[in-house]
Amino acid sequence: MSYHAPVADIAFTLRHVAGLDRLAEEGAFPDLTPDLVGQILEEAGKFAGERIAPLNQIGDRCGAQLVDGAVRMPPGWREVYRAWCDAGWNAVSAPVDCGGQGLPHLVNAACIEMWNAASMAFGLGPLLTMSAVEAIAAHGSDQLKRIYLGKLVSGEWMGTMNITEAQAGSDLGALRTRAERQPDGSYRLHGTKVFITYGEHDLTDNIIHLVLARLPDAPEGTRGLSLFLVPKVLVADDGTLGARNDVVCTGIEKKLGIHASPTCTMQFGDREGAVGYLVGEENRGLTCMFTMMNHARLAVGLQGVAIADRAFQQALSYARDRRQGRAPGWSGEGMSPIVEHPDVKRMLLEMRAKTEAARALCYAVAGALDRAAFAPAAAARASADDVASLLTPVAKAFSTDIGVEVASLGVQVHGGAGYVEETGAAQHLRDARIAAIYEGTNGIQAVDLVSRKLPARGGQVARGHISELRGILQQARSANDSGLGGTAVWIGQSVDALERTTHWMLDAVETRPADALAGATPYLRLFALATGGAYLAKKALAAMAELRAGSTDPHHGLRVASARFFAAHLATAAAGLEAAITEGAEAIGTAFGDAA
Amino acid sequence: MSYHAPVADIAFTLRHVAGLDRLAEEGAFPDLTPDLVGQILEEAGKFAGERIAPLNQIGDRCGAQLVDGAVRMPPGWREVYRAWCDAGWNAVSAPVDCGGQGLPHLVNAACIEMWNAASMAFGLGPLLTMSAVEAIAAHGSDQLKRIYLGKLVSGEWMGTMNITEAQAGSDLGALRTRAERQPDGSYRLHGTKVFITYGEHDLTDNIIHLVLARLPDAPEGTRGLSLFLVPKVLVADDGTLGARNDVVCTGIEKKLGIHASPTCTMQFGDREGAVGYLVGEENRGLTCMFTMMNHARLAVGLQGVAIADRAFQQALSYARDRRQGRAPGWSGEGMSPIVEHPDVKRMLLEMRAKTEAARALCYAVAGALDRAAFAPAAAARASADDVASLLTPVAKAFSTDIGVEVASLGVQVHGGAGYVEETGAAQHLRDARIAAIYEGTNGIQAVDLVSRKLPARGGQVARGHISELRGILQQARSANDSGLGGTAVWIGQSVDALERTTHWMLDAVETRPADALAGATPYLRLFALATGGAYLAKKALAAMAELRAGSTDPHHGLRVASARFFAAHLATAAAGLEAAITEGAEAIGTAFGDAA
Known part of the structure; x- marks a missing residue:
């Protein structure tokens, strides 16, 4: 169950489909030679394969455990997360002026694929942090940026997105969490959010929640939502940690997969109200969310690619080792490796072809997002932004659908052994299944495509x-x-x-x-x-x-x-x-x- | 998570696709009026919904537990199994002369769908017993029939099929378990079988293993396999139980699904050798297996139909209750039930249409098997047998493939709630996944179809x-x-x-x-x-x-x-x-x- 990052194929796709060379030629990243990108990808692949991949099965077995309102992550996770941050991997495409490396999204997309292939439950947490960075960088006040951004970019603190409530899943207009203005300019929040990914854990000393809530005088529906930053532990102006905020994790879900990713029910303001700070303008919370949406959906699409590739690697390895029967044309000794049987080869080719196609789609979106941000001409930026918007729902839904299909084929290639949890093939199927649901179900993506993007x-x-x-x-x-x-x-x-x-x-x-x-x-x-x-x-x-x-x-x-x-x-x-x-x-x- | 047996649709399919009326008209079952069949199906549906369905989630949570070589079934399972046997459900299509009710396979197929929809892990055990009855009735000596058949037909004892070994899954020619002739006409078996469904449990006082093994002078490959009856507890000629045979369960698998179905590693002859009795002729074990194959494969196909129908029922019920957004044309108050959204309706229709098609296919096979057994004219019997053989791999593979597809759609209809185990939608997906693998992987079915049946x-x-x-x-x-x-x-x-x-x-x-x-x-x-x-x-x-x-x-x-x-x-x-x-x-x- 080792993972070997497909660095060569990723690099080839970046250059020949996603337009990495063009990005460098256009001048936004003058130092970004193919060699340098290759070195970054090699290093990321090494960390993913050597450090993260060994966490995957133990994470599945132990899961995240809730004890007295605190979530304990599986053995070894905290150490590897810290080492991953120390190596700078949380900051790959974050802006240089807040401590990031300022590399293109394309490079970060490649890294995201690798972290998630090594362990989807591990890779998921930082995706939320990166979204939080994006939202705060785009819409936060200077004070919020000064206090929170550096530590979120480094990964010293992690971020979350608090959107869903029990009565409001796909329909954000039905959200009820309320926020009340305070004399000092801050807000107090009251409400219960469900399905909050990495809402509570012990990887970091603080967790920065971004929360959609409604002011008392806000209009109904989605036009009355505002976005708030609510830290788990209150932070003084000089950055030191103070008292616990009025936010608690009251439960975690027992899920089909990604067991090590804590999916939390978060209670805001059970006592005096959770202290929150407005991000962007009042009642413009959804606009802030839209800023992050393309990146977040692309990242989930990359999870589909990632898990598909992991499942493919494992199935191919098994099919080369396992011997049963004699394939047509087999001239070797004894039984053939099952990879020689046409129907098994068909399954493996389907796995690989779907994975490569989804990878190409996702990296094309990442490339468009980069051009939308960095192309020299405004018209080119606008046009790239249009392309990214059009392709994002396709990349998200297709990649996560094929993630499930490929992981299921991976189980099938293993035969009976695939149904046994120890083998690890079944975990990929269980893990993959969520990506077609969260960050907008794939049905929502299709509706978005035909009714808005098209x-x-x-x-x-x-x-x-x-x-x-x-x-x-x-x-x-x-x-x-x-x-x-x-x-x-x-x-x-x-x-x-x-x-x-x-x-x-x-x-x-x-x-x-x-x-x-x-x-x-x-x-x-x-x-x-x-x-x-x-x-x-x-x-x-x-x-x-x-x-x-x-x-x-x-x-x-x-x-x-x-x-x-x-x-x-x-x-x-x-x-x-x-x-x-x-x-x-x-x-x-x-x-x-x-x-x- | 209740289960309402779709008795009306099953009965309609039996009459209008599977040829139940024709079977009655041809005279083999003169008393079998549609009313009588309807009553039987109603009763079966009631037992499945009221008694078995409540076992399903507890079976998943507790699983079968191996303690000191004995397997403990989940709470309540033994009682319901006994009540199920007492009501005669194990004996529906068994021959009258060994205590069965002699009803057509069509009727039993309908029952099998219902038991497995209520709980696939529960329904699976009796399928093995029914296969054992079939093999012994067709190939067993009079003595074996006298001692074992009655108790297997009633369900007082259960049966198993011991085929797979670690090195021999799809390739039976590679089996190594050996059997040695004894002076008294019995045999002693030595070997290890894996993936043995219901190989050990506490539902019954004895378990009758049918075991493929190889005599010392047997030819290589599949032509050297013989079939043996190996009881867990030795049985005296008068039917009383004696000493434990030299058969032990040395492990059970931790699986993706059907947790309550114990999947055992069975060690035969760790000491003096497991006492076994030849079924059929020496080296003709595979012929005996072929006798059962169409029925067993059909039964697994029915599991696909069953789990698909269960998943559909649950998704439809959720989609009628859950309200999100406003569907086009929705004129009701507030949010629409999601069943009104076109994309959700599409998913539900896909679930239902696939389930009905698979049901029609499976019952067509069952009808053909009945005509192959009971049609008055020999030519009609032979022709029906050909049809059953042709359609069996199609019914098995398609039904179990759509079982997985439909269960996965069921998760999707539930959105985030589908990924939470408590909801129960995910269990159907986990349970369904095995049916595409066991009883010949679906790839093997396709190979069988094109290279032998076609x-x-x-x-x-x-x-x-x-x-x-x-x-x-x-x-x-x-x-x-x-x-x-x-x-x-x-x-x-x-x-x-x-x-x-x-x-x-x-x-x-x-x-x-x-x-x-x-x-x-x-x-x-x-x-x-x-x-x-x-x-x-x-x-x-x-x-x-x-x-x-x-x-x-x-x-x-x-x-x-x-x-x-x-x-x-x-x-x-x-x-x-x-x-x-x-x-x-x-x-x-x-x-x-x-x-x-």
Whole structure:
């Protein structure tokens, strides 16, 4: 159950799909050579494999334990977390002026994949801290920045996001936690938040909660939400820790997976009220949340990639060792390794191709976020921001869906041993399952895609994206390399289907919203298959070019194989998805009566 | 987390898809009126819902516990098991001459679905006993039958199947457990079996193990396996219990799910050798296994149906209660129940349609097994046996695959609550996952389908099956009912694709076996989608006929809705699967080098 970070494939994807070179060329990161990025990724991979990966199974077995309102993390976790912070990994893409390293999001995205592949429960905590940094850096007062930002960037303190309440999950308008203004400019909060990730733990001496709450005179719905910073331990102006704030963890969930990630019920203001400080403006809390949303959703998508890759590595290793039967064409002694059996090979190729496609999608989003932040021209920044917004729900939902699918295939490759917890394959499936739910369920992502992202700028962003995919296909057809087989044909058909359904969807969302919503999930899947397939073709073209230039890197052949498999076995689902989207709306008209 | 057995839909499927009426008309079961079957199903449903379902979550939490070589079952399990046996449920389809009720397999299949929906870990044990009854009834000596059969039929003793060894999972030729002939005609067995379901427990005073082992002079491979009956406690000729046999449980697995089903490592002959009795002939053990195989695989398929239905019921109930946001067209007060949101409705319809299709497939197999056993004409029996053999791997693999898919959707419908174990949705996913693995992994089922079942009788059985599907489609087109929407068109296209890929596969399996095996799993899926879709259309036609005849049964509308949804959203995958099967073989040619 070791983890070997796929540094070579990540670096290749960063360069050939996500536009890392372009970012460096454009001048925002003049020192960021491929060599330097390679060194960073190597170091991150080493830490992930050597230090974090060994925590994963013990974390699952021991879980986070709540004792008298305090959460005890599993053995070894605190030490590794501290070492991870000391090495600077919490600060990779944080701004330089608050102690960060100011590297592109692309580099941090690669690191996030590795931390989460090594242990998703471990990798999850810092994601919340990074979101808190982002929110405070963008919207916090100078005082809040001065007191909190440095320690959140270093990881000395961790951050949380307190959004969900029992009656308000996907529907934030229903939130009830209230905040009252105090004479000194601070606020007092009262309310109960549920499903708060890393809401309480013993990794750090303080925990900085960001909390959505409602002022007494606030409008109803989401326009009446404000964002507050509520520290677990109050902090004096000079940064020293004072009294405990009126915030307690009253329970942690017993979950299917990510057992070491404490999912807390947080009680704010059970006594005199929890002291909080406004972040941004009153009633603009949701705007602050939106600042973080693309990054947070991308990070969860990366968790899907991460767990898929981990599950793939483990399944491949097992399939090479385990011997059963004799595969067709097997000429070795005795039984063949099961990796030689065509159906097992098919499963492994499906695992790998899905993982690579999701990785390409996620890194493309990260690249767009970087260009949106750092491109020299304002128009380029705006355009990149549009692309990032369009692709984010696709990357989040597809990557986390395939995370579950790939982890489930990983169990299957192991046969009966996969069902035994000791093997570790089942843990990946249990862990992966949450990523399709949190940070906006995948159904919500699909609704976001068709009802907000697609119609943006009259559909122009989506049309631009489809043009980009057509450009890749044109290159694939021009290359005319037999190694690609029917890749260009199959991906071309999926892009055609994407274009037709995009037109259909742009019309439907205006005129027949229920039909549009009924087709939202299959549309998102089609979008991801066409995009992921084209990106894999792009990787394959780059790999073939390097092979022609004399490279003997054995990864290149696998890149071509992934693109072909994805095209023939997965992107071919496009025709069926198109039918489900455009013809299937009526089939969802029936309500479930009492007789169901 | 209550369970309401879907008695009406089961009975409807038995009559309109599985041929229950025909079975009665042909004379084998003259007293078996629809009313009587309805009463039996009602009673079974009541027992399942009232007595077994409450065991499910406690079984998951407590699990089966191994203490000093003995397995303690969870609280309440022994009492309910005894009551279940006392009510005669273990004996539904066992032969009358050994104490069974001699009812058709169809009726028992319906019961099996209900026991397993109520608690898969509970339902699993008796499946093994039923298999043991079948093997002993078919191949056991008169003495073995006299001593063991009655108590296995009543359920006073339970049975097990001891096949797998650590080095021999899917590959039975690699089994090593040895058996030595004794002067008195008995045998002594030595060896270690793993993954033995219900190998040890405290539900009954004796456990009858059926064990595959190898005689010293046996040929290598599967032709050298013999089947032995090895009781946990030795039984005197008059049926009284004597000394403990030399069989011990040395460990139980900590598994992803079905925690209350003890999965045992069984040590045979650690001391003087475990006393065993030959079942059937020496070296013909695999023939005896084949006797049971169709029934056992069907039973596991029914577990897939069962867990899918349970997950669906729970998700629907949650979706009706939980309120979030406002669905398009919602005119009620405040937030809508989430069942009104199109994407949630889509998930629920997918769950229901897949469950119904798998149910139809499984009951079609059960009906074929009944006709194979009871049809008056020998030719009809042989033909039904062929159909059962062809459809069994499809029913097993598809039903258990959708069991996992539906249970996973059930988690998704619950959102964050689905990830919390207390909710119970996650348990269904954990439980369901094993059914795709045991009793022949679903990959093995696909290989069995294309390499053995399809080529049987020169492909004639498959062609006959496709003709049957075309007959249903003809009826659907003739009915020309707008309620069916495009059902006939979409299912028609899937049957066309099935016919073309069947020709391709029959050729490939002869000439390019690796290509055939590479396409086996997508081919099985296509087979199931075309067949399941046609069967749902058949149900919908029967429902529409009853509606026209004045029925006001609210289930009928849902049957039509399921058929439409399945056609438009699921059977439309046919085109993509056809491409994956016929074009995708080459894409699986690449071996995984060291660089993967």
